[in-house]
Amino acid sequence: MLIKKPADLRYSETTPKSVYMNRRKFLASVPAAALAGRELLSPSRGLATTKLPDLVKSPLSTDEKQNTLDQVTHYNNYYEFGTQKDQPAKYAANFKTDPWTVSVEGEVEKKRKFSMDEILKLAPLEERIYRHRCVERWSIVVPWIGYSLSALLKAVGPTSKAKYVAFETYWDLKQMPMATPERSGLQYPYVEGLRLDEAMHPLALLCVGMFGETLPPQDGAPVRLVVPWKYGFKSIKSIVKIKLVTSEPPTTWNISNAHEYGFYSNVNPNVDHPRWSQAKETRLPSPFANRPTQIFNGYGDQVASLYAGMDLKKNY
Numbered sequence: 001m002l003i004k005k006p007a008d009l010r011y012s013e014t015t016p017k018s019v020y021m022n023r024r025k026f027l028a029s030v031p032a033a034a035l036a037g038r039e040l041l042s043p044s045r046g047l048a049t050t051k052l053p054d055l056v057k058s059p060l061s062t063d064e065k066q067n068t069l070d071q072v073t074h075y076n077n078y079y080e081f082g083t084q085k086d087q088p089a090k091y092a093a094n095f096k097t098d099p100w101t102v103s104v105e106g107e108v109e110k111k112r113k114f115s116m117d118e119i120l121k122l123a124p125l126e127e128r129i130y131r132h133r134c135v136e137r138w139s140i141v142v143p144w145i146g147y148s149l150s151a152l153l154k155a156v157g158p159t160s161k162a163k164y165v166a167f168e169t170y171w172d173l174k175q176m177p178m179a180t181p182e183r184s185g186l187q188y189p190y191v192e193g194l195r196l197d198e199a200m201h202p203l204a205l206l207c208v209g210m211f212g213e214t215l216p217p218q219d220g221a222p223v224r225l226v227v228p229w230k231y232g233f234k235s236i237k238s239i240v241k242i243k244l245v246t247s248e249p250p251t252t253w254n255i256s257n258a259h260e261y262g263f264y265s266n267v268n269p270n271v272d273h274p275r276w277s278q279a280k281e282t283r284l285p286s287p288f289a290n291r292p293t294q295i296f297n298g299y300g301d302q303v304a305s306l307y308a309g310m311d312l313k314k315n316y
């Protein structure tokens with residue numbers, strides 16, 4: 001670990017002891033080599049990533065100081081590969097992301113399966129430097145690469161019945177042995193959702209890379225969502241299915257604890273998590289929660305109108 005662990009609150013605190021004990025038993029029963037992963041591929045970065053050329057700089061980027069690649073790739077939440085921050089870097093190292101397809105279905109004019117090649121070519125790739133704020137109170141600044149999710153949605157044409165967009169992560173116990181409720185406390189596959197107008201907002205990013213290269217496995221390779229005005233758990237990783245639907249879809253953390261994790265989960269200093277305040281945040285690698293949290297994570301000018309007239313305390 002290159003960054004200090006902040007004096008922070010973690011989802012794992014919500015995990016019942018039985019889950020922890022089961023996981024320990026499970027980890028003890030698996031040969032270390034199987035979990036440690038083989039040597040990583042790219043000698044230059046120590047990551048199995050490749051350069052993405054011809055990136056357009058986005059006017060939507062922040063000029064705040066970026067976190068380092070090491071920080072962004074060694075402090076992750078990706079429960080399919082372990083619940084501790086340093087585990088996804090180790091256990092996702094050999095995650096197979098080629099071939100990969102994303103099925104776009106449901107209430108659309110043209111249902112379609114996109115290969116990764118098609119996704120990479122659908123729209124010009126932009127570098128977007130966004131603040132990324134986890135509900136656990138830590139935040140980072142990441143130079144993501146991708147384009148607005150709206151480009152993909154427009155390519156399939158939502159029907160007039162489409163009101164929400166449901167997302168689903170790849171799930172394979174062979175590659176993700178920790179992805180069971182007993183071992184990591186969540187139900188799988190990991191699912192998320194947005195209202196259609198949120199999904200069509202230009203800031204909602206279909207993300208295929210970071211730091212000039214394709215996404216490392218622990219950050220959601222080969223394609224993830226980044227919704228910078230919402231808590232990080234809405235930014236679902238390694239997407240295989242996108243379904244346009246007529247009503248609010250189930251979401252993983254809401255299934256796990258509806259009282260603590262709502263569907264909207266907009267970053268909001270005035271709506272505390274039931275067990276901790278959201279007024280301040282920790283900008284990694286600092287261990288101190290001393291930065292005021294910004295409403296909508298600082299993207300209020302762009303997104304507040306999506307929630308006009310809504311009670312943000314009720315629709316947390």
Ligand code: MTE
Pocket residue numbers: 075076077078079080132133134135169190218219220231232233234235236237238
């Ligand atoms: N997506 C999947 N499939 N599984 C996960 O466990 N964790 C979420 C989100 N997407 C998660 C996921 C959470 S809680 C956060 S904060 C962000 O990913 C973390 O993204 P990062 O590790 O790239 O910073």
